[in-house]
Amino acid sequence: MPEIRRLPDDLVNRIAAGEVVERPASALKELVENAIDAGAANIAVRLAAGGLDLIEVTDDGCGMAPAEIALALERHATSKLPDERIEQVATLGFRGEALPSIASVARLTIESRARGEGERAGEGWRRVIDHGALAADGPAALPPGTRIRVEDLFGKVPARRKFLRSARAEYAVCLDIVRRLAMARPEIGFTLEHDGRRVLAVQPGEDAAARVARIVARELADDGVVIAAERGAARLTGVAGLPTFNRGVADHQYLFVNGRPVKDRLLIGAVRGAYADMLARDRHAVLALFLQVPPEDVDVNVHPAKTEVRFRDPAFVRGFLVGALRHALDTAGQRSAQGPAASAMANWQVEPVAPAPAAPPPPRGLQSLFAREYSAPQARVGEAGQAWRGYDEAIMAPPAARAEQAEAEPEAAAQYPLGVARGQVAGTYIVAEAQDGLVIVDQHAAHERLVLERLKAAGAGEAMARGQALLLPEVVELEETACDALEDKAGELARFGLVVERFGPSAMLVRAVPSVLGTSDPGALVRDIADDLAQNGDALLLGERLEHVLATMACHGSVRAGRALSVAEMNALLREMERTPRSGQCNHGRPTWVKLAHHDIEKLFGRK
Incomplete structure (x- = not known):
């Protein structure tokens, strides 16, 4: 029987990195979540080549002292679990694996300065870990907060790097991560730059519905309904698009549990059930839902990336979501997400003019009144791309419409939403x-x-x-x-x-x-x-x-x-x-x- 042995720390970190750091977006998610948990009011993200060359996250949170920086780079070291009650966790990150895992497969630079007074306050500090090895450690100049740079991701692990997609594809996933976290925290300002170009900028303190509409689709402000429902200790808020405002794929459905972006099959099934008789099977609703439940009623520790959750009472959660969504959509009444199409408006405004037929000469009496020959005007009103030919039924078919004398209009007819x-x-x-x-x-x-x-x-x-x-x-x-x-x-x-x-x-x-x-x-x-x-x-x-x-x-x-x-x-x-x-x-x-x-x-x- 082979001898049982302990794995070396560098190999343990690389194994953990395989679970936590699948691609640049995975590392970015962990770093932004750390910034949120640090109490930041503003978070700035910079990417190069979709995160393959550079990921930089800067925040103005509480910061770290030099000793805390060193401790944060050790496995399973975290400030987010004050005791052993993991079911009561209220932060986004809590495993303590992200930083050492990232540092084992990239060049990681942490610069931080603690905010506050007393022992924690002081000068900034910088620590560099290059693929698991300490490369630099010393003072740094920066305002209170933290800046983390990840460079050359998987540079010394070519077997992992060759499985990554193109820079454009990796950037799309990174953008989705930042968008989801920005929707989850409207009280925080976010900026995202990619290859020197700013692609996202939202200010702190925005209304949650306004931020969702700004990030997901501006049409949601007019073509969506606000969700606000409570049942027991559970609370559901967010914005749901009208059924007629839909997409061909389900990538515009954003679901959050206790402020954590998730992709949960139970919640996705509840959304599908709520829209069951209002959407075709190949169409999908556009929405952002924020579910708040007591921490002890949901297990967020079922996946290393924390994108899946498990509910204590899934039937209650599904029924609550379906009921709240249907009630909100019912209150929309006869509203419909629609408007005149731009192409249709263009057809109304641009009318091709057909050549005018030769007009018969006017009577001789009229010719004597004019110094030149009479000619028909060239510009004519077009109808369906043809010259107007008059009402002669032998030439033009009757219009495909009907109308009759309307009944006496009641006084309040003009107030009807759909008119008379x-x-x-x-x-x-x-x-x-x-x-x-x-x-x-x-x-x-x-x-x-x-x-x-x-x-x-x-x-x-x-x-x-x-x-x-x-x-x-x-x-x-x-x-x-x-x-x-x-x-x-x-x-x-x-x-x-x-x-x-x-x-x-x-x-x-x-x-x-x-x-x-x-x-x-x-x-x-x-x-x-x-x-x-x-x-x-x-x-x-x-x-x-x-x-x-x-x-x-x-x-x-x-x-x-x-x-x-x-x-x-x-x-x-x-x-x-x-x-x-x-x-x-x-x-x-x-x-x-x-x-x-x-x-x-x-x-x-x-x-x-």
Whole structure:
């Protein structure tokens, strides 16, 4: 048997670096978190070649005395755990591995000067560690705070360096790290420079929602809703984009737990569930959510990079997030993230002029009144790229629109958010006049949302979930752990109409399935739910399938495009949209209405 031996310190540090320092962004994250924990009010970051050549983080925090600098470079030495109660940790970093790990695979320079009075106050100090070896140690001139430089990352570990991506790709990850930390701490100012160019600058003391909109997308200020919810000791704040303000990828979802940026599957699943019937499956919400829970209710010590967490009560957390998000989106009413497209506006403003046909000569009497021959003007009003040809039906087809005499307009009609119907275009779009502009409504998309909300309010979801007993119960073989998870959730699944029971150590017996899903393949349904439980820890998939059936029923039961509506029917549809939550988007995440504001209309005619 080989002899058991202790590993040397330099090898231990390099092994730890493999867990903590995967790439430049990993080192940057640790350094910025240290600056935040030091009580900094301003943090400046400088990068060169995406962090491959240089990472520099400067803060105006509490600083360190010379002895503390030396101690900070030892393994598992930290000031962030005053006692052994690791479950009560309130700082971002606490392992004490970051600095020695980084110093073992790069040239690390620490310059710091303690802030305060007494023994800690004094001159600045500088210490340089080159790939694990002490290179310099002496006084330094700098204001109170700390400056850390990381150069030549993995310079002496070529096997690690060759696995890094290009400088541009590494810079993108570093930028994402700084953006997330800047959103988590609106009370701190951040600047980021890359290759001498400033790419991010936010001032300290900003409002959290304003900072999120500034960093994520400025449109969030108008196309988002503010989240503020509490349940017991848990609190959720942040900004969530309207369903119609979405992205094709999920990289604009920022989640924080107790001020710590995380990428947690439970929280991501909760977001997906909250937007389930408001977004298409290939679209993703834009949001930043900040969850605060008691430290003892969340374990942040489950991953070396501290990007994953584990909750004591995951079902409570998921239900809280879904409920808070849905409530906030409901309060948005009929709001929709939309506006006239720039290309559409350009089409209105630029009209190609067709050559004017030769005009017939005027009567002889008129010729005698003019000194020169009469000619038709060359500039004409264009319509759909063609010269205006008049109203002769033999030449020009009638417009694809209809209008009728409107009923007597009530006094408060101008105060309706979606205005008063004035006509219908192409049998599909309702044109309404609002107090502040022109509103165009997609009648099918709008009615589709209204029907879905009616079905939910009438308890159609519960009726759909009634189980249909199988003539012959089906046995589905699964792994034992999957059977355990299904058995634990059997009561909840029965509420959806799926009745299962344990049938031996590695099989489940399916006795009934939701009636609307049919009995074509109960085994596939149970396997999908088992996979969903393994991934998300809750029965999400079955509920989403039922929601999808409801949405399909609403789509087929709604007013179709091409159906002529009377003015009274149009106004009734508008009024119901104003009363119905989430009516700004259809069940597939598309907007149900757009508005052309007065100033946009004035631009079309050159008034502004």
